[in-house]
Amino acid sequence: MKRNKSGSPKVKADKKPSLFSRFYKAAHSLRFTVWIYFAIFITSILVLIWVSFVLSLESTYRFQKTADIVDIANDIYSRWEEGFVSSAELGRLAHDNDMCVTIQDRYGLTIYSYDASGDSCYIHDKTTTSTKLAELRALADEAENGCYYTEVESPSYGTNTILFIVRMGSDDKSLAYLFLNSSLEPLESTVNIIKVQMLQVGLLLLVLGFGISIFLSKLISSPIIRITKSAEKLAQGDYNVNFNGRGYTETEKLADTLNYASGEITKVDTMRRDLMANISHDLRTPLTMIRAYAEMVRDLSGNDPEKRNEHLGTIIEESDHLTALVNDIMDLTKLESGANKLSLEVFCVNDRISDIMQRYRLLSERDGYHFYVSTGPEMYSRADVIKFDQVIYNLVNNAVNYSSESKSIYVMAVKTEDGKSIRISITDNGKGIKEELMPLIFDRYYRAEKHKREVVGTGLGLSIVKQIFIAHGFQFGVQSELGVGSSFWFEMPLVKTEDGKQV
Numbered sequence: 001m002k003r004n005k006s007g008s009p010k011v012k013a014d015k016k017p018s019l020f021s022r023f024y025k026a027a028h029s030l031r032f033t034v035w036i037y038f039a040i041f042i043t044s045i046l047v048l049i050w051v052s053f054v055l056s057l058e059s060t061y062r063f064q065k066t067a068d069i070v071d072i073a074n075d076i077y078s079r080w081e082e083g084f085v086s087s088a089e090l091g092r093l094a095h096d097n098d099m100c101v102t103i104q105d106r107y108g109l110t111i112y113s114y115d116a117s118g119d120s121c122y123i124h125d126k127t128t129t130s131t132k133l134a135e136l137r138a139l140a141d142e143a144e145n146g147c148y149y150t151e152v153e154s155p156s157y158g159t160n161t162i163l164f165i166v167r168m169g170s171d172d173k174s175l176a177y178l179f180l181n182s183s184l185e186p187l188e189s190t191v192n193i194i195k196v197q198m199l200q201v202g203l204l205l206l207v208l209g210f211g212i213s214i215f216l217s218k219l220i221s222s223p224i225i226r227i228t229k230s231a232e233k234l235a236q237g238d239y240n241v242n243f244n245g246r247g248y249t250e251t252e253k254l255a256d257t258l259n260y261a262s263g264e265i266t267k268v269d270t271m272r273r274d275l276m277a278n279i280s281h282d283l284r285t286p287l288t289m290i291r292a293y294a295e296m297v298r299d300l301s302g303n304d305p306e307k308r309n310e311h312l313g314t315i316i317e318e319s320d321h322l323t324a325l326v327n328d329i330m331d332l333t334k335l336e337s338g339a340n341k342l343s344l345e346v347f348c349v350n351d352r353i354s355d356i357m358q359r360y361r362l363l364s365e366r367d368g369y370h371f372y373v374s375t376g377p378e379m380y381s382r383a384d385v386i387k388f389d390q391v392i393y394n395l396v397n398n399a400v401n402y403s404s405e406s407k408s409i410y411v412m413a414v415k416t417e418d419g420k421s422i423r424i425s426i427t428d429n430g431k432g433i434k435e436e437l438m439p440l441i442f443d444r445y446y447r448a449e450k451h452k453r454e455v456v457g458t459g460l461g462l463s464i465v466k467q468i469f470i471a472h473g474f475q476f477g478v479q480s481e482l483g484v485g486s487s488f489w490f491e492m493p494l495v496k497t498e499d500g501k502q503v
């Protein structure tokens with residue numbers, strides 16, 4: 001690494017992001033994207049409403065006018081048929097609906113007339129001759145249902161009008177013609193007024209909608225932004241950070257998961273520190289001893305064979321301890337990284353256990369330990385034999401180390417009730433393990449009583465055992481009672497051998 005004059009490492013200064021990259025980032029931010037989608041949504045809705053309203057207004061208006069004329073024509077027709085038509089009633093109907101009404105008899109004589117729109121009415125227009133009206137009457141006569149509908153321009157003002165002629169009366173005596181005229185004139189100006197109003201309301205709604213969408217985009221993106229900020233802190237090494245995803249189920253779940261993850265990272269970090277502290281401590285102690293004893297041999301006991309041997313013995317013991325520690329660390333690292341591939345083979349579990357337990361004979365004879373091995377009929381399983389040996393050694397060694405005065409160790413292998421597995425247990429009558437400590441003992445370097453040197457062990461034994469179980473997919477566990485003893489167990493699959501010995 002390059003160093004500056006003061007000797008400290010040269011750190012590349014953070015390059016200021018370019019305008020383009022800042023714009024690109026902002027344009028791709030969640031908040032901006034949500035806002036833009038909302039804005040597009042609101043604008044398209046408003047445009048759609050405006051266009052459809054303006055386009056449909058004219059046809060809707062014409063349709064409504066026609067429907068009104070038909071309604072009024074029906075009304076007047078039924079009154080005529082019942083023989084009860086008052087001019088006051090006709091006048092009110094015509095006035096209320098802004099229509100012109102005329103009733104003529106079959107000779108063209110006007111019986112009733114109401115002019116609501118003055119000269120813009122086709123019927124009442126000065127230029128509309130009686131011949132024209134007679135033609136219209138004839139058209140109503142020709143029509144199948146006695147009604148004739150047309151749209152005409154009023155001759156004087158050229159305004160569009162709807163003209164409706166109905167033939168009324170069941171006999172010659174009561175025969176009459178109803179002329180209804182409704183102007184379509186206000187349509188254009190009405191449409192224009194509505195267009196302008198719609199545009200004004202639309203613009204207002206657009207501004208309002210944009211405002212609301214900014215607020216909504218902020219609301220939607222805020223939990224994600226909050227979580228991102230906390231994640232940045234976590235990335236900078238602040239493991240006490242709390243993720244808050246309040247607002248939505250998904251973000252709450254995400255925050256919970258991240259809180260869990262940061263908790264685990266904290267644990268791993270603490271464990272890493274502990275591990276480093278423990279390893280350094282455990283390496284330093286034997287190294288100090290080796291150095292001290294080597295100096296003693298050099299300076300004091302070099303010429304005294306008895307003392308020299310004693311001191312050299314201690315040096316050898318401490319070197320062995322160092323070798324065991326380094327081996328355990330290497331084993332665990334390999335197991336944890338998955339680099340250590342299992343070489344699985346089928347073997348007789350009973351024979352294997354008996355072989356291993358033979359090696360504890362010396363301990364039994366010299367130190368008075370009792371090993372009770374009960375393995376029953378031959379049972380076969382598939383596993384990595386070397387790793388299996390390591391597991392049994394570690395568990396039996398622990399049982400020896402923690403068995404206290406009783407010095408009795410039970411090694412059992414039995415078929416499980418479902419007949420699918422072999423359950424192996426190593427039990428001692430030692431001091432037992434506190435309930436709250438049981439989940440911790442399989443952790444690296446966990447030791448119930450920290451670093452008691454009189455107890456042989458590196459603090460990694462159970463972690464190695466656990467990794468081997470995990471790699472094989474074995475079930476495992478521990479039962480223990482303080483002052484009564486502990487029983488470590490695991491289950492491995494029972495397999496059929498080629499000669500069919502095993503079921």
Ligand code: ADP
Pocket residue numbers: 398399401402403428430431432433441442445446447448449456457458459460461462463486
């Ligand atoms: P070590 O035995 O080297 O300390 P291990 O990983 O083998 O490391 O065990 C971790 C801890 O679990 C031990 O320090 C001890 O406190 C506890 N332990 C393991 N086996 C037994 C047992 N049979 N009885 C009581 N405690 C045990």
